[in-house]
Amino acid sequence: MDKDLLLTRIIPETDPAREFFLSSPLGSLILKNALPAVASMLFMALYHVADAIMVGRSLGPEALASVNILYPILAFFIGLAAMIGVGGNARVAVLQGAGFTTNARQVLGLVVTLGILLGITGSLVTILAFNPILKVLGTSGSLGSLAGQYLQTIYPFYTTMILIFILEQTVRNDGRPNLATGVMMAMALLNIVLDYFFLFPLKMGISGAALATGLSQSLGALIFIGYFIRKKVQARPGLRIGIPGGGLPALKMIAYNGSSEFLNSVAAGLTTFLFNRALLAYAGSAGVAAFALVQYLIMFGSVIIFGISVGSQPILSYNYGAGNLRRVKDTLKITVVASTLVSALLFVLIRWQAPFLISLFIPNHPQATLLTRGAAEIISWSLLIMPVGIIGAAFFTALEKAGQSLLVAISRGLLFTVVGLLVFPNYFGLTGIWITPLFSEFITALITAYIFYRWIISTDRKDLKASCEALPAFKR
Secondary structure, eight states: OOHHHHHHHHSOOOOHHHHHHHHSOHHHHHHHHHHHHHHHHHHHHHHHHHHHHHHHHHHOHHHHHHHHHHHHHHHHHHHHHHHHHHHHHHHHHHHHHHTOHHHHHHHHHHHHHHHHHHHHHHHHHHHHTHHHHHHHTTOOHHHHHHHHHHHHHHGGGHHHHHHHHHHHHHHHHTTOHHHHHHHHHHHHHHHHHHHHHHHTTSOOTHHHHHHHHHHHHHHHHHHHHHHHHHHHHHTOSSOOOOSOOOHHHHHHHHHHHHHHHHHHHHHHHHHHHHHHHHHHHHHHHHHHHHHHHHHHHHHHHHHHHHHHHHHHHHHHHHHHHHTOHHHHHHHHHHHHHHHHHHHHHHHHHHHHHHHHHHHHHOTTOHHHHHHHHHHHHHHGGGGGTHHHHHHHHHHHHHTTOHHHHHHHHHIIIIIHHHHHHHHHHHHHTHHHHHHHHHHHHHHHHHHHHHHHHHHHHHHHHHHHHHHHHHSOOOOO
């Protein structure tokens, strides 16, 4: 074992966050972490929806479609940021749970450095390949012009947008979920205010929406950076941003842990590209706008589930690092049940109030409204089975079991979506495109349930073996 690791383990620094995650009653612990994370995710969804409503009302469905058209390119950099942030924070939390505080700080320093380098690289690539990017996406005319304006405005903010993504979860890992949520809520509210100001009084068009996002997220990132600088200056215990360390082994572990998140994002970009191509062929830009609007409606369900998984991640990672498998299993059960109940309630709400919800975005566009209602009636069923795949991928990432997490991510984000798009539209036309997300979630849920079963059986056997070895030996 490395000498520094050994020293850290023998003489551990008192860490309030570690004691909090390892010894607090599990029910209240999950509530204290999951509720702020869910609130944060909901506010993020709120600003996305508010942004879409204001863009739709100010500029029309084509402006909404232009943002969706850009997603495949942005998804690659978002995926790298997710790999660094999720994979790195899981590694940090497991190290903290095992008592390796010094090493956790070094890995966090490495993660932040990687995030900064990624943001700078992304901005440079966008500058150098601006026109080829738009060409690859197949944009033209006014749709291409709108997409270009949005991209040109947002790329200077890549670095701070990546840092806020990374550091929000780091603050949660430090036992400060309320602070993380407060910052994200303030950022979301500021984004909404700036959206209105830039789109309506100043009439800045789609560039105004991009500027509002960039400015608000940059402010949030600066607050998180200030939090860790203050901890460093005051030499406070627990998690701090240290001098980057860990070398190649740490880089490999970060990439390994975050591989499923990277694939999830890249696959989402690829499948969005495929959906857009299919929808443009079957229904034109109105079809793309309809699919984007349904994704906004489904977003509330998915972000709550993601919020529950984000809130449970430090609980899972700390306890897994400390060897408390019973608390890991109980956390899994609670998160799956809670996510399923929430998804069922949102399914009922969307089915009941779909016309009203759609009218908030595009009140005077009957063709797009009709397409969106038809899509929502089918795609909304995926809410009932979505929790299994989302919780599964996050659960295995938190335990640094990237193989299982990657399998879930491939199933949900890529493989069965591509199969659905290749098969169903040939038989059912436009309806076949709407069926595809439901098909992908259903098959993924079956696969994830089987992986859960195998993992639980495996850990039960280890527990039984450990119990038997601990029993005193009796002579016959």
